[in-house]
Amino acid sequence: MSGQGAAAPPRLESAAAATAFQKEWFLSLADRAREGEPIALANADAPHELLRALGIPYVVNQWWSSIISAKRAAPASLAAVAAQGLPDDSRQYDVLPLGAQELAAELAPWGGLPEPRFAISERSGDVTHKIFERWGRRPGTETFLLSRTAAVPAPAGWWDRVAHDWEDVFGAARIDLLEGEIRALAATLEQRVRRTLDLGELAGIMALANEQAEWNRRTRDLLASARPLPVAVTDIIPAVMVPQWHRGTPWAVAAARRLHDEVARRIDDGHAVCRGERRRLMWIGRGLWSDLEMYRSFQDEFGAVFVWSMYLAIAADGYARYGDDPVRTLAARFVGLTDLLYVPPMSSSWYVKEALAHGVDGVVHLVADDTPAPGVITAALEQRGIPVLEIRASNADPRATGDVRERIAGFVRERVPAAR
Amino acid sequence: MTTSAPVIGVVGNDVPRQLLLALGARPHRLTGSWTGAIDPDAAQLLGATDAVVARLLTELRSDAQPLDALIVCNDSQAHLRLFYVLRATASTVPVHLLDMPRDASEPARRFARFQLEALAAFCAAVTGRRLDAASLAAAADAEAAVGDALRRLRARRRADPPLCAGADALDAMLDAARLAPSEAVARLDAARAPVSPGAMRVHVTGSSHPDAAFYRELESEGRCVIVSEDHDTGEAAWLGEAVRGETTEHVLEGLSDAHFARVTTSATTSGSVRAAFTGDIAREAGADAVAAIIRELDEAPLWDLTDQRDVLEGIPFISGRVTPGEEIDAARDLVRELVDAAVSA
Numbered sequence: 001m002s003g004q005g006a007a008a009p010p011r012l013e014s015a016a017a018a019t020a021f022q023k024e025w026f027l028s029l030a031d032r033a034r035e036g037e038p039i040a041l042a043n044a045d046a047p048h049e050l051l052r053a054l055g056i057p058y059v060v061n062q063w064w065s066s067i068i069s070a071k072r073a074a075p076a077s078l079a080a081v082a083a084q085g086l087p088d089d090s091r092q093y094d095v096l097p098l099g100a101q102e103l104a105a106e107l108a109p110w111g112g113l114p115e116p117r118f119a120i121s122e123r124s125g126d127v128t129h130k131i132f133e134r135w136g137r138r139p140g141t142e143t144f145l146l147s148r149t150a151a152v153p154a155p156a157g158w159w160d161r162v163a164h165d166w167e168d169v170f171g172a173a174r175i176d177l178l179e180g181e182i183r184a185l186a187a188t189l190e191q192r193v194r195r196t197l198d199l200g201e202l203a204g205i206m207a208l209a210n211e212q213a214e215w216n217r218r219t220r221d222l223l224a225s226a227r228p229l230p231v232a233v234t235d236i237i238p239a240v241m242v243p244q245w246h247r248g249t250p251w252a253v254a255a256a257r258r259l260h261d262e263v264a265r266r267i268d269d270g271h272a273v274c275r276g277e278r279r280r281l282m283w284i285g286r287g288l289w290s291d292l293e294m295y296r297s298f299q300d301e302f303g304a305v306f307v308w309s310m311y312l313a314i315a316a317d318g319y320a321r322y323g324d325d326p327v328r329t330l331a332a333r334f335v336g337l338t339d340l341l342y343v344p345p346m347s348s349s350w351y352v353k354e355a356l357a358h359g360v361d362g363v364v365h366l367v368a369d370d371t372p373a374p375g376v377i378t379a380a381l382e383q384r385g386i387p388v389l390e391i392r393a394s395n396a397d398p399r400a401t402g403d404v405r406e407r408i409a410g411f412v413r414e415r416v417p418a419a420r
Numbered sequence: 421m422t423t424s425a426p427v428i429g430v431v432g433n434d435v436p437r438q439l440l441l442a443l444g445a446r447p448h449r450l451t452g453s454w455t456g457a458i459d460p461d462a463a464q465l466l467g468a469t470d471a472v473v474a475r476l477l478t479e480l481r482s483d484a485q486p487l488d489a490l491i492v493c494n495d496s497q498a499h500l501r502l503f504y505v506l507r508a509t510a511s512t513v514p515v516h517l518l519d520m521p522r523d524a525s526e527p528a529r530r531f532a533r534f535q536l537e538a539l540a541a542f543c544a545a546v547t548g549r550r551l552d553a554a555s556l557a558a559a560a561d562a563e564a565a566v567g568d569a570l571r572r573l574r575a576r577r578r579a580d581p582p583l584c585a586g587a588d589a590l591d592a593m594l595d596a597a598r599l600a601p602s603e604a605v606a607r608l609d610a611a612r613a614p615v616s617p618g619a620m621r622v623h624v625t626g627s628s629h630p631d632a633a634f635y636r637e638l639e640s641e642g643r644c645v646i647v648s649e650d651h652d653t654g655e656a657a658w659l660g661e662a663v664r665g666e667t668t669e670h671v672l673e674g675l676s677d678a679h680f681a682r683v684t685t686s687a688t689t690s691g692s693v694r695a696a697f698t699g700d701i702a703r704e705a706g707a708d709a710v711a712a713i714i715r716e717l718d719e720a721p722l723w724d725l726t727d728q729r730d731v732l733e734g735i736p737f738i739s740g741r742v743t744p745g746e747e748i749d750a751a752r753d754l755v756r757e758l759v760d761a762a763v764s765a
């Protein structure tokens with residue numbers, strides 16, 4: 001039924017529920033913070049579970065950044081960054097929340113983020129630590145930085161081993177370092193909020209996070225083998241990501257299970273995003289997921305659907321860690337999490353595995369400034385006969401992605417033959 | 421040490437040279453260059469990365485530099501990425517990553533020790549030698565002599581008028597990081613060159629300089645002379661530092677302490693520490709103005725500018741961003757701005 005421009009399929013209930021929950025959660029957190037409860041701003045790869053165990057509510061920097069963008073407060077936030085003499089064309093995504101703190105409450109999304117008592121980040125990249133240094137200079141905010149070691153070793157085929165054999169996958173010395181720093185951070189936070197870290201509580205949180213990861217794994221497996229694609233990727237993303245920020249709570253486990261059940265139901269009901277599915281595409285890298293139309297725009301002409309994003313896949317393969325000592329296990333969760341996505345051969349071998357499992361016919365690889373060795377990932381896929389379109393998107397230059405649609409259309413036309 | 425010592429290439433600024441010297445290797449720092457071709461394969465493999473590092477990868481892939489091994493420091497994303505690419509593309513020489521942490525906490529010190537031991541083991545496998553107190557002491561003497569020569573060079577640059585231009589000094593420091601210590605001393609001591617009287621004394625901050633081309637351009641008309649810098653291929657290079665101790669353990673401990681004590685590249689240093697460092701050196705060198713030269717895709721120094729401006733209050737401060745291919749124009753613009761700023765100050 002090509003070319004009929006079918007109406008968008010009904011939105012996943014799990015996605016709508018997660019989004020609604022998130023706003024309510026944020027508003028109540030903000031209220032509590034305004035009444036004096038200490039909250040934390042944490043980077044995505046900071047050990048959130050520690051904060052949860054200490055009863056310190058936290059907001060994730062990258063998530064808040066996405067809300068600022070979605071509410072169209074990014075330009076004003078970047079202007080505020082520039083007004084402080086800081087670059088507004090470097091690491092925009094990481095710095096938006098810092099700029100947004102300067103916006104008047106009526107201009108800030110959802111009334112704005114109350115000043116965090118703690119700002120916590122791993123030292124990723126050249127600049128994150130400098131952004132968090134700035135947070136630490138705000139009155140009332142204290143910054144904590146954790147070391148970020150390099151991916152040595154970096155074994156291919158880590159996904160079957162990482163949940164249990166993490167000592168080997170990442171190397172004990174690296175875990176020792178992060179574990180030591182998490183313990184020191186815990187001691188300082190205990191003193192600041194006058195609470196004691198209950199290791200039993202932390203172990204319970206870790207167990208819930210593992211349960212959540214297992215549900216995500218099952219959901220990903222269902223989607224990998226379903227033909228045609230039963231649910232749009234753009235629906236899956238919020239349904240995975242919002243619970244990810246609540247990792248370690250019963251709500252998040254229930255949300256992950258609900259997503260799984262809903263996907264299973266759609267498969268049973270024979271649901272299809274595009275009945276005329278003839279080409280399955282994989283999107284590697286950060287998405288332009290706010291432009292839903294973009295992702296649907298190759299269906300009518302090419303029967304091409306995007307079936308994969310890293311968000312569910314890494315939630316499925318990257319987070320579970322089982323171990324006896326919850327602090328060390330927590331260190332093992334974060335010590336090399338991002339490297340799984342970006343550092344070859346960990347990254348390249350994983351993308352190949354996922355591409356094969358999902359029956360992908362072509363890959364669009366969005367290469368951001370901070371993607372190390374993108375060429376290695378591309379080469380690994382092409383060696384397996386999977387064509388790849390690399391799109392360079394500079395953080396500094398949004399115009400670089402201006403002609404994305406045309407380029408993807410050209411790529412599909414010329415290099416991705418219809419498989420079905 | 422003989423000239424036939426195995427040559428170990430070094431990318432980045434975290435390698436304690438004393439350790440390599442003690443193991444019978446000659447450290448050879450590799451920095452890339454301001455100009456020169458970038459192999460499209462290298463660019464493709466690296467993705468969006470500082471052009472200087474792309475040129476360095478081009479050089480490494482062409483095997484132009486005969487090396488017995490290569491050490492890459494995790495002291496910037498660009499260097500780390502270079503290491504990942506070399507590892508993923510099966511480099512022809514053995515490659516090792518030195519991953520030194522930045523905050524001197526207890527666990528970080530333990531990790532630093534682990535890193536230095538792994539570094540020593542890697543080099544020992546290349547040279548077939550073992551660390552011992554005697555070789556470490558001899559290496560300390562050799563490296564300390566380089567340190568003394570660096571201090572003499574620094575004094576000549578600080579003289580009024582300076583007795584050595586910035587470009588010549590930078591060339592000498594870059595060479596010293598590639599030569600055997602005794603030759604490095606001679607090379608550093610030979611660096612003296614006339615400076616036109618009345619040239620404005622400039623301190624350089626921002627990105628590191630892979631070679632002296634940019635300095636040469638800044639100094640070409642005799643209006644500026646670079647008397648100091650705080651980037652890590654110049655005065656902040658980890659060169660000429662030696663640690664003495666009775667046992668190997670003590671020396672490793674001392675090297676680890678020295679690592680945590682120094683201020684190095686912008687990517688690993690907080691804005692406030694880096695700015696204070698800039699201010700201290702610029703004042704000590706009697707700089708009339710400070711120029712921050714920042715290469716495209718080398719983002720960290722951009723984040724230091726506002727702190728540096730605060731610290732340098734009273735000293736004209738100019739910053740310029742340099743895009744590949746426009747180095748010469750950028751240098752000329754900077755000179756003009758420096759002269760204007762000094763006039764109006």
Ligand code: SF4
Nearest residue numbers: 160163164214320322
């Ligand atoms: S617990 Fe989960 S990760 Fe571990 S073996 Fe079982 S399924 Fe795999």
Ligand code: SF4
Nearest residue numbers: 001006274275276299
């Ligand atoms: S989206 Fe797919 S199923 Fe729907 S009209 Fe277009 S081609 Fe047909």
